[in-house]
Amino acid sequence: MSAFKSQGRGHLDGPVVVIGTGLLGTSIGLGLRGRGVPVFLSDPSPTNQAVAVDIGAGRPLAELGGTPQLVVVAAPPDVTADVVCRALADYPESVVVDIASVKADIQSRLRSLGADLSRYVGTHPMAGREKSGPVAARGELFTSMPWVLCPSEETSGSALQVARSLASDLGAVVSQFSADEHDEAVALVSHLPQVMSSLLASRLQGTPLHALSLAGNGLRDVTRIAASDPTLWVQILGGNAAKVVQILYGVREDLNRLIGTLEHPSAPGARLDLAQLISEGNAGQARIPGKHGGPPQAYSWLTVLVDDKPGQIAQLLTEIGEIGVNVEDLRLDHSSGQNVGMVELSVLPNKHDHLIEALNDRGWRVLQ
Structure with a gap:
């Protein structure tokens, strides 16, 4: 596993084809166009594609006159493998990357389909907004944000370099994981927070408004991501279920321990156990990287x-x-x-x- 921060402009010359003009695909188009890279857009929704074209993220794919250097698949996770496979067949001289938030399942599916994995790199830009769709896109969306590259054993060095150039051209902080390492990491740092936030927020549905009027930043902070798109998260959690469920087993053990302690809060050792639980949370929170991804620092x-x-x-x-x-x-x-x-x-x-x-x-x- 390695990581490095990009310096200066990358090496993409284009043209680049972006398949999928949602928030991320359109943001990639805007960012590359802002660096002078020719971009061509395709989307199953003519409206989304037209909006992305109108805001300057690229030109319609029909106007592509040559062979693209790179094809970026920005499709929903449940269809990503099929779209990547088709792109590898349609553009036999191009590198193809995807930007889905799960990697091992897609890589395995492509291998079973007999796709040419030497030209494919799974990637995951860890960026987004509460809003979705092409109108929410921003060319600077990826600036200083993590972008993970997950090459397979078959990925060629040249294909990996093209994928790295995409991320660095867009100002991202590039790191490299195996597909399994990636899925295990995001299960903990991304998927589990979504689950816990949604579970907590669901408890508020029948809460009287006068009780919610007491809510402060703590509740708002913990439930902010509970407003996420359910359709997208069904696909993400389904695609990474094995990794997420292993973490949830541990959470269940912790909850059972806490419940047992609170059922008898005056029992010998109960207060010590509660203090230890909070202290364990302190220790974990202190390990979260600080500003600009640097080491944790107390403020x-x-x-x-x-x-x-x-x-x-x-x-x-x-x-x-x-x-x-x-x-x-x-x-x-x-x-x-x-x-x-x-x-x-x-x-x-x-x-x-x-x-x-x-x-x-x-x-x-x-x-x-």
Whole structure:
């Protein structure tokens, strides 16, 4: 397993064919066109293709006059293998990649179909938005985001280089995994969070509104991705079910342990077990990579009260810049029943006290 950050422009000359003009396919087209690479688009939906063409992501596939250097399959996961197989047959001199979020199942399916895997690379850009479709596309969507390459044993070095160039041309941070390594990793860092978020959010369906009025950032943070597209996630979870279910077995054991403890919260050792469970969560959370994918780093938090009116947050951030402190992270919440916003800021620990003092001097209301 290896990883490296791209430097400068890659080496794609094109033309590039993009099959599928949803959010990711159209964003790839916009990003490549912005770098001068000719792009041609195809989609089963004439409307989606027309919209993608109209916003400048490429030209219709019918206008392609030569052999593409690369074909990007941006199809739904359940049809990706069939579309890749057809593309390998239709373009016998081209490299073909897909961008589906599961890899081992697609690779196995292609091998069973007798596809030419020497020209195929499974890839997965770890980027997206809450919105979908070509109108939500952005050419900079992949900038500084992870993009995983999953070559098979048969993949040629030249095909792998073309796939790497695609990701690096779009500004992504490129890494290389085997298909199984990839699926195991995303089961934990992507698919399990979706499942847990959806399970928690489902408990809110019958909750009285006066109870939900007490919700703060904790509930919003944990349930944000529960708004994801059900159709897409049926395909993702079905395609990676074996890896996800192994993790869920472990979650089930932890839940059973917690339930047993809470059923007898005054029993000897119960409080220690609860503390250990929370501590284990602390240890796991601390291992999540920090800013720009670097090593985890502890930050200090402070909260600034702002009036709930236009321009306040922009003014706060402008003044923090004038003070000379870099904001590492930011969260926004509102005080229940009050026209006051609460801006939670994280900064480097050695800047924490200085920023509080400087903001107080400028008249801001700071909570430590």
